[in-house]
Amino acid sequence: MSQLILFNKPYGVLCQFTDQEGRPTLADYIRKPGIYAAGRLDFDSEGLLLLTDDGQLQHQIAHPANKLPKVYWAQVEGEVSEEALSRLRQGVELKDGRTAPARARSLEAPELWPRVPPIRERKSIPTSWIELTITEGRNRQVRRMTAAVGHPTLRLVRRAIGNWTLDGIAPGEHRSEEVFLPRSTPAKQKPRSARGHHPDRKSAAGARRARKTPPRGPRR
Template sequence: MLIAFNKPYGVLTQFTDRSTPPRPTLAGFGLPPRVYPAGRLDHDSEGLLLLTDDGRLAHRLTDPRHKQPKTYWVQVEGDPQPMQLDALRRGVLLNDGPTRPASVRRIHPPPLWPRDPPVRHRLTVPDAWLEIAITEGRNRQVRRMTAAVGLPTLRLVRIAIGAHHLDDLAPGDWRVVDDVPPRARR
């Protein structure tokens, strides 16, 4: 089974939390039993999270050797310049080594749900939206990449993993994905 879930802002990508007070987790969304996240999405990121009960499929979706692109809509602080976008496209040097090249393009503000809490808005500092696709998944990678080129991330929403898309799922909603190709299950 493969589940597509729209993870809301502030929710942990796990089913339990031992902190005090406990933070919201996946357990509060009525997901089927015995499914687990195929990958992670930080608590301050939103969007598509895939869950499965099939370990091989989870590995296929998350192992960087399979180069499943992960696509994000990213609101950044600043006005992206061609040099900054080119640096992201070539790959940037992070403290844990260089990233693979990314697909990057500037986009119009996408039609997204309001975030709670809302992104801070400053009248004197412009912001812009980028669509960024990466084929690896380091910890907070997209945020660190945009920061490395001088464009701090304000909001990050994953919209696709490989052929699987968020589509019209509202935050907190999920659906069973019927189109898992047989070769992905091997």
């Protein structure tokens, strides 16, 4: 069984266990040896971070090729239009290429813990919330996507990764689970001798020589 930790990362915490500048890290909240983050979450983002003691599980969660869906709640500037949501669903052109199509919808302001420090707000510009589900893992991707459709992100919370969610986990708290991960069985190989030769190779070579050598006549 592999150990999996679901951690609700607060704002302003690095997704690493050490920092030479003395900033808050995972070590301030999780004191279990041999645990590593499966993926990352930006310093200024909050929400679900998965950690595990199993390298294979870490790879399955974090590698972009596995396309594990990640759900984000983003508080953005302005009133989000259906046109902006449609652009997010189709994929947005960024400096590092076009994003894959995302699931995007408007969201009523969720009941979340207060952020410390609070977001900057301007009385002349309203804010709204969207839920965005992506399967990629580009650097600061959600923030860049919302900015590309005219709605810069003010607060970003990762709600879910695959089937794992933040339910019941307060900021700075974590919950442990055990995950069964089937191991692949290597294919059986024929036994080889100590020198790495096939045990039947010598006899097979002898049989070939016997077929090529003409029979000898009687001695005179």
